[in-house]
Amino acid sequence: MSADVELQNVSVSFGNFYAAKNVSVKIEKGEFFSFLGPSGCGKTTLLRAISGFSEPSDGKILIGNQDMAGIGANKRPTSLIFQNLALFPLMSVADNIAFSLEVRGTGKVQRRKRADELLELVALTGQGDKKVHELSGGQRQRVAIARALAIEPEVLLLDEPLSALDLKLRQKMRTELREIQKRVGITFIYITHDQGEALTMSDRIAVMNQGELEQIGSCHNVYESPRTPFVATFVGENNAFYGTVSAVNGDMVNVSVDGTNYLAKAGSLGEGTKYTFKKNDKVIMFVRPESIFLKDQNNQADNVFTANLKAIEFEGNLKNIYMSIDGKQNVRCSVSNAIDTTDLSNSKKVELKFSSRDAVVLPVGPLAVD
Amino acid sequence: MNYFFNKNGPLISTYLIISIGFWLVFLIIIPQLYMFDLSFRPNIPSLLRGGPDDVYTLTHYKHFLFGSETSGESYNYVDVGVFKDTLLIAVLITFINLCFCYPIAFYIAKVASANTARLLIVSLIIPFWINELLRSFALRILFAGEGFINNVLIKLGLIDNGINFIAMDVALYTGLNYAYILLMIFPLYNAMDTLDKNQLEAAEDLGSSMLKTHFRIVIPHAKAGIASGCTMVFMLTAGALATPVVLSSPNTFWFTQLIYQWFNMNDNWPRGAAYSVMLLSVSVVFVLLMMKIFKVKIGEIVR
Numbered sequence: 001m002s003a004d005v006e007l008q009n010v011s012v013s014f015g016n017f018y019a020a021k022n023v024s025v026k027i028e029k030g031e032f033f034s035f036l037g038p039s040g041c042g043k044t045t046l047l048r049a050i051s052g053f054s055e056p057s058d059g060k061i062l063i064g065n066q067d068m069a070g071i072g073a074n075k076r077p078t079s080l081i082f083q084n085l086a087l088f089p090l091m092s093v094a095d096n097i098a099f100s101l102e103v104r105g106t107g108k109v110q111r112r113k114r115a116d117e118l119l120e121l122v123a124l125t126g127q128g129d130k131k132v133h134e135l136s137g138g139q140r141q142r143v144a145i146a147r148a149l150a151i152e153p154e155v156l157l158l159d160e161p162l163s164a165l166d167l168k169l170r171q172k173m174r175t176e177l178r179e180i181q182k183r184v185g186i187t188f189i190y191i192t193h194d195q196g197e198a199l200t201m202s203d204r205i206a207v208m209n210q211g212e213l214e215q216i217g218s219c220h221n222v223y224e225s226p227r228t229p230f231v232a233t234f235v236g237e238n239n240a241f242y243g244t245v246s247a248v249n250g251d252m253v254n255v256s257v258d259g260t261n262y263l264a265k266a267g268s269l270g271e272g273t274k275y276t277f278k279k280n281d282k283v284i285m286f287v288r289p290e291s292i293f294l295k296d297q298n299n300q301a302d303n304v305f306t307a308n309l310k311a312i313e314f315e316g317n318l319k320n321i322y323m324s325i326d327g328k329q330n331v332r333c334s335v336s337n338a339i340d341t342t343d344l345s346n347s348k349k350v351e352l353k354f355s356s357r358d359a360v361v362l363p364v365g366p367l368a369v370d
Numbered sequence: 371m372n373y374f375f376n377k378n379g380p381l382i383s384t385y386l387i388i389s390i391g392f393w394l395v396f397l398i399i400i401p402q403l404y405m406f407d408l409s410f411r412p413n414i415p416s417l418l419r420g421g422p423d424d425v426y427t428l429t430h431y432k433h434f435l436f437g438s439e440t441s442g443e444s445y446n447y448v449d450v451g452v453f454k455d456t457l458l459i460a461v462l463i464t465f466i467n468l469c470f471c472y473p474i475a476f477y478i479a480k481v482a483s484a485n486t487a488r489l490l491i492v493s494l495i496i497p498f499w500i501n502e503l504l505r506s507f508a509l510r511i512l513f514a515g516e517g518f519i520n521n522v523l524i525k526l527g528l529i530d531n532g533i534n535f536i537a538m539d540v541a542l543y544t545g546l547n548y549a550y551i552l553l554m555i556f557p558l559y560n561a562m563d564t565l566d567k568n569q570l571e572a573a574e575d576l577g578s579s580m581l582k583t584h585f586r587i588v589i590p591h592a593k594a595g596i597a598s599g600c601t602m603v604f605m606l607t608a609g610a611l612a613t614p615v616v617l618s619s620p621n622t623f624w625f626t627q628l629i630y631q632w633f634n635m636n637d638n639w640p641r642g643a644a645y646s647v648m649l650l651s652v653s654v655v656f657v658l659l660m661m662k663i664f665k666v667k668i669g670e671i672v673r
Contacts, residue, residue, distance in 0.1 A: 053571060074577045086568035090590045100576035151577060
């Protein structure tokens, strides 16, 4: 497959500050690609460089194999959906959508026809004569999409367009965005700090931190095989056990945490290679809360431990159980709300287990939340 | 009223009502009503006021339109001519002012960084600490026959003899343009400042050229500010006195100069009052007409 958008060692700096450092990505045609990272990680900077509102201070941006250097935002085959949508409040919905045609000198009848087609595409048939402020948040969202699609861009860039919506609508719009993307078949590049959004919509995700790419991969890959402690803790929830390597057996690593031994798999570096560890290396072992189970008599696991209960938090479908081991190591596990936890509340001692397949060992590095 | 008092407290409420009331009633309404009334009175010595000769008359308005009763002309072409020229030139100057200030206001509001914007605003304001009369005289020095501009042009060899800028009224139009630029720039700036920058980028991203973005996005957004600036500049230009007195050529009269003459030199206050009522009412009608044409509501202007 040909790369539709390619960043080659792109850096964007403002004075001495690098908002993006040496970023290289190949995004394929028709892909739904997300840049995921905390605010200030440089994802918006990259998006602005791709859309043409700023030029990279170093490196190259190719769209459809053509170097975009020196080509302004109004000449690039990209369309940007702004975080606040930036719809034109003084124009009707149809005029908003057909604005790109209007400035290209397309006739009025043509424009209206195209606007109506696009309104149909985003399920807003017959709303063309309304003013923008008469629409609901979700409808405005769709008008913004229609307006961006009117010039038939090769790449649609989305700058956290769902962040202003409430939760239910946001979930609905995720599905809708994905459907629209499949229908029009063009490349979508999506910027978000919300890992839920990135995981539900994307084909691939690039996780960014402090201007640098931490990991690129499919949703499963990023979630299950984080490459760095940052990715492990930024994407989804994770328990971090700081320890030292006590033995290495192929891909499997024995980690000693406060005197207790656990078995875990070595983290993946990507493309089939794994981290290699030596005895006494300082490491972090990551185990996701949903991979830690309450121990019962029937099934065994390769890692078993006991912790003291601190609190049980009710989250609707889930219960989060907060615990500590000997008052040093905090552990959290999530269980279905259907599981009865009254016994735990009484005894204060919790027997837990997790499989070595669900535990990932990585070299020590900064976490997403400290 | 109760709500107003409860919201602002008795002290502030009373202050607001009295100060605004005083301003409106004593400083605007009463003097203007007096002026309006005076314009229909005969010009008689103060001893005879209130006497049998003090009757309402249209004589001053007749004089404005048709001249003195002894003149043989069909209408008062001098005064009406000055009136017409004043209004036309005021319109022209307002338009030039708008063209001149629009890019500056846009630059300060949307392009310049916060620091540059502050610097620009300060450097726009500071020259206006110098009063209008002095600024006019300064321009006169610049534009004089042997003034700075002529000297430079002659030195550069572009002209042989000094150009008479004063007689050509170049100095007057420059001065009038310059006199009220702040009253154009600030309403424009205020209106443009509220425009979301993303709107400009969205338009650009959709393929719009700079010019089209201005006509489709910026000007519609700033319409109220444009109307507000134009109204103020037009009114003040049409009513300017100091600048025309200093900078106009001997052959050019500004209508305010006629009014001034009736009041001060000819000691005919009722006629001066009639002339100023003419100027005010025609200006107001003109502004309202323009607002109607450009579909601006009066409420929007003061936003």
